Structures are given as C-alpha cells and as structure tokens.
Amino acid sequence: MKSYQILSEKYPSFRERSENVDLVVEILYIHGKCFIHGVILFSDILTPLSGMNIPFDMLKGEGPVIFDDVPTATDVEKVREFNPEEFVPYVGKALNILWKEVHNEAAILGFVGAPFTLASYVVEGGSSKNFTKIKRLAFSQPKVLHALLQKFATSMVKCIRYQADNGAQAVQTRGQLSSAQWTLKSLVFLT
Incomplete structure (x- = not known):
C-alpha cells in the first residue's frame, strides 16, 4: 500500500510506528479502508517484552x-x-479509537505471541531457523523453561483481556509450532 510505504519512510522504526497511538490509528484506519471486513491491530508479538524487563529492538x-x-x-x-x-x-x-471509528462495520482483531513463541525469541536472542538454544534448554533445564513459559502465559492472558476490553473482538494466539506441539507447549499454559 502506497500510503503505508510513505508512512514507513517518514517513520522508519517499526517500534516507533507500532508504539505511537496516532501512527497506529492512522495505519489501522488506512488498512480498515482497504479491508472492510476486518482490521488487525498494528503491533508485534514482541511488544510486551520491554515491559517484562527484556530489552529488544526491530x-x-x-x-x-x-x-x-x-x-x-x-x-x-x-x-x-x-x-x-x-x-x-x-x-x-488505539483499539478504543478504532472501535469508535468502525462502529461494528468491521471486525477488530488483536493478537499475542504464544508462550513458546515468545520464549523461543528470548532464549535464541532473536529469530532462529533451528531453535538450538531453546531445544537445549528444554532438555537440560526443563524447569527453567517451564518457569519462563508460565511468566509469558500469565502475561499474554493479561494482554488478551486488555485487547478484548479495549475493542478487539477476537484475539489470535499461535506461533511456530504444529497444532499438536502448540497444544502441549503453549495451550496448556493459557488455560
């Protein structure tokens, strides 16, 4: 989308675009005009990390x-x-403003990272193709991984509730695992 490309050139930092209410609303509104059936929250699954004492950047x-x-x-x-x-x-x-703008004309969709997905980023230090560090942690220190997954799960449940309370009509959580592995490694922590 040309309008988003112009905005990205003006604000090159993804975090700046996704952590500024006015920019998030503008981006959501741009997308809402193009995708009239649903609008997805402009954010990133890693956004909560800085508030969890885990510094990161994009x-x-x-x-x-x-x-x-x-x-x-x-x-x-x-x-x-x-x-x-x-x-x-x-x-x-941003969700409150968008809720007032769309007046039930489009679904507002939020999302959060699943506990295992977030743990993978944090343990690996970023993106990974083979997940060596988290696999090593899972087998050598399963209690440490479990404690980390539990913290992410508790925090993501708060994020889901927060997004729903502020206008998101559905919130997706899922990541890089197969359905069976997701059930074992993430869903168990969210229920």
Whole structure:
C-alpha cells in the first residue's frame, strides 16, 4: 500500500510506528479502508517484552534482536509479569479509537505471541531457523523453561483481556509450532 510505504519512510522504526497511538490509528484506519471486513491491530508479538524487563529492538534487514537472552533460572527471575495498562497503554487507546471509528462495520482483531513463541525469541536472542538454544534448554533445564513459559502465559492472558476490553473482538494466539506441539507447549499454559 502506497500510503503505508510513505508512512514507513517518514517513520522508519517499526517500534516507533507500532508504539505511537496516532501512527497506529492512522495505519489501522488506512488498512480498515482497504479491508472492510476486518482490521488487525498494528503491533508485534514482541511488544510486551520491554515491559517484562527484556530489552529488544526491530532492526531493519535483521528483524527482532533480544539484547539480554534468558538462558538461566536467575535470568527468568528477572523477567517481570506484564501489565498492559502500564506498559502498552497506546494499544488500548488505539483499539478504543478504532472501535469508535468502525462502529461494528468491521471486525477488530488483536493478537499475542504464544508462550513458546515468545520464549523461543528470548532464549535464541532473536529469530532462529533451528531453535538450538531453546531445544537445549528444554532438555537440560526443563524447569527453567517451564518457569519462563508460565511468566509469558500469565502475561499474554493479561494482554488478551486488555485487547478484548479495549475493542478487539477476537484475539489470535499461535506461533511456530504444529497444532499438536502448540497444544502441549503453549495451550496448556493459557488455560
């Protein structure tokens, strides 16, 4: 979309575009005009990480980079549970504005990262093709991985509720696992 490309050139940082209420609303409104049946929240599954004491950024041409990976029990203890009202109020504001704009003419869709997907990014330090570090953690320190998954699960449930309370009519959670593995590694933590 040409209008989004122009906006991206003006604001080259993905985080700036996705963490600024006015820009999020503008992007959602642009997409809402083009896709009249549904509008998906403009954000990223990693957005909650900074509020969980996990610094990251989205680097152009590289994707997400986690600056402090979480491979040990001590590191997991430093991870805070996420409070969306405190750390991503712009998400709620953007959803509220959009809700008022679309007046039930289009579905508003939110999304969150599944616990295992988030853990993969954090343990690997970013994107991964083979998931060596998280596999090693799963087999060598399963209790550490379980503790990390539990923190992500608790936090993502708060995100789901926050998005729903602010206008999202459906919130998707899913990631890189097969349906069977997702049921074993993520769904169990969300129910």
